[in-house]
Amino acid sequence: MDKQQEHVLRTCAEQEIRFIRLWFTDVLGVLKSIVIAPAELERAFSEGVAFDGSSIEGFTRLYESDMLLIPDANTFQILPWSDNESARMFCDVHLPDGTQARMDPRAVLERTLQRAEKAGFTVFVHPEIEFYLLKPIEDLTEPLVPQDFGGYFDNVVRGSDSSFRRRAILMLEEMGIAVEYSHHEGGPGQNEIDLRSVDALTAADNLMTFRVVVEEAAIREGVMATFMPKPMIDAPGSGMHTHFALFEGDTNAFYDPGGLYQLSNVGRSFTAGLLAHAAEISAIVNQHVNSYKRLWGGGEAPSYICWGHNNRSALVRVPNYKPELRRSARIEYRALDPSCNPYLAFAVIIEAGLDGIEKKMELPPEAEDNVWELSDPERRALGISALPASLHSAIDLMADSELVARTLGEQVFDYVLRSKKAEWHDYRNQVTLNELQRFLRPM
Numbered sequence: 001m002d003k004q005q006e007h008v009l010r011t012c013a014e015q016e017i018r019f020i021r022l023w024f025t026d027v028l029g030v031l032k033s034i035v036i037a038p039a040e041l042e043r044a045f046s047e048g049v050a051f052d053g054s055s056i057e058g059f060t061r062l063y064e065s066d067m068l069l070i071p072d073a074n075t076f077q078i079l080p081w082s083d084n085e086s087a088r089m090f091c092d093v094h095l096p097d098g099t100q101a102r103m104d105p106r107a108v109l110e111r112t113l114q115r116a117e118k119a120g121f122t123v124f125v126h127p128e129i130e131f132y133l134l135k136p137i138e139d140l141t142e143p144l145v146p147q148d149f150g151g152y153f154d155n156v157v158r159g160s161d162s163s164f165r166r167r168a169i170l171m172l173e174e175m176g177i178a179v180e181y182s183h184h185e186g187g188p189g190q191n192e193i194d195l196r197s198v199d200a201l202t203a204a205d206n207l208m209t210f211r212v213v214v215e216e217a218a219i220r221e222g223v224m225a226t227f228m229p230k231p232m233i234d235a236p237g238s239g240m241h242t243h244f245a246l247f248e249g250d251t252n253a254f255y256d257p258g259g260l261y262q263l264s265n266v267g268r269s270f271t272a273g274l275l276a277h278a279a280e281i282s283a284i285v286n287q288h289v290n291s292y293k294r295l296w297g298g299g300e301a302p303s304y305i306c307w308g309h310n311n312r313s314a315l316v317r318v319p320n321y322k323p324e325l326r327r328s329a330r331i332e333y334r335a336l337d338p339s340c341n342p343y344l345a346f347a348v349i350i351e352a353g354l355d356g357i358e359k360k361m362e363l364p365p366e367a368e369d370n371v372w373e374l375s376d377p378e379r380r381a382l383g384i385s386a387l388p389a390s391l392h393s394a395i396d397l398m399a400d401s402e403l404v405a406r407t408l409g410e411q412v413f414d415y416v417l418r419s420k421k422a423e424w425h426d427y428r429n430q431v432t433l434n435e436l437q438r439f440l441r442p443m
Helices: 002-016 036-049 103-118 162-176 200-220 265-277 291-295 344-358 376-381 392-397 402-408 409-428 433-439
Strands: 019-023 031-036 049-052 066-071 086-094 123-132 179-184 190-195 224-226 243-248 331-333
Touching: 002 086, 019 036, 019 066, 019 103, 031 036, 031 049, 031 200, 036 066, 049 086, 049 200, 086 103, 103 190, 123 200, 123 344, 123 402, 162 179, 162 200, 162 291, 179 200, 190 200, 190 243, 200 224, 200 344, 243 265, 243 344, 265 344, 265 376, 291 392, 344 402, 392 409, 402 409
Parallel strands: 019 086
Antiparallel strands: 019 031, 049 066, 066 086, 123 190, 123 224, 123 243, 179 190, 243 331
């Protein structure tokens, strides 16, 4: 037993923790939980906790259902809303022979980070997470009602958004998740909370925790939080602009004082890789039918594959930062939405960037204009192509992607394809209220 595991056992005894929640996700990023008593912790560390993997979406077939959860003691945190009765740890999923299960989304990201490490890099991630606060919903046929009608950076006096953000941030920080800042976003009832940069695996764990914390805080304020990319027709979608940086030891590999915007050749090739693979990874970073209503619904959602410095219509942006702070050099990927599975999404983004570095891809010219306002011929002349306009298009592109197949592994790749095809089939078969209103006339 290592020192961190001993620390967890000691903390549980001293704090009188009664319930240990073992967290993991299915392939689509839905959080799962198994609860054990503290008395079972030592055995969980040494032997794992058995569960039926065939019951989890995308995990395994019925005749190979036995699986084990191995708690990661480094992720131990007490849940602040539980009156200190419960704590959680994220888990890696293993097979009975001790090998790591290849269908575990956390393992997918861990494999990618191992490849980055072999190339000499540590990956750091800083997400900006948008979401809506809505009045409680009793009837989904009725219009959604936002908690407030504030706008971008508004200080909303009425409504509970400020109280909510204060409660959520305190919970996050109690769990060791540092918040950079928060504010009201552009849509009515829309909020944004930005987390500080951490290593990629911790960032993915933090995002899964963030969703739980936000939903818990919302319940306590008497409202509902949603991470749906486009919940309302006439309001902006919710994105998750995410900043990436590679470090070689303590040195930011994206920083070059002589480079354009101080971006190094490594940073330029990483960005070129993202652009080259952007279309084929869309079904992972924007995994739902509703995701494409956000991407093509206006606002600041990116629809076209290009990069820019201070251009918020670009898919990838090189943000402004203080030139003397070389650690802050980074790129911002703007397609992600908060409904993604962060383990899979980060994995394909990092793999795309690493592919650009390995192949020394050249970054195309910067997009200086507002790309949305250009005509199709103007975009073609600039070599700017479009992101997929629907989940169906994204699935077709992903199906032919060697990079996505290699990153996810055969089982996860096949399951995602089948699941997304089923989602598109269900959506395509619907007859919507809009169609009825358009084509039927009341008698």
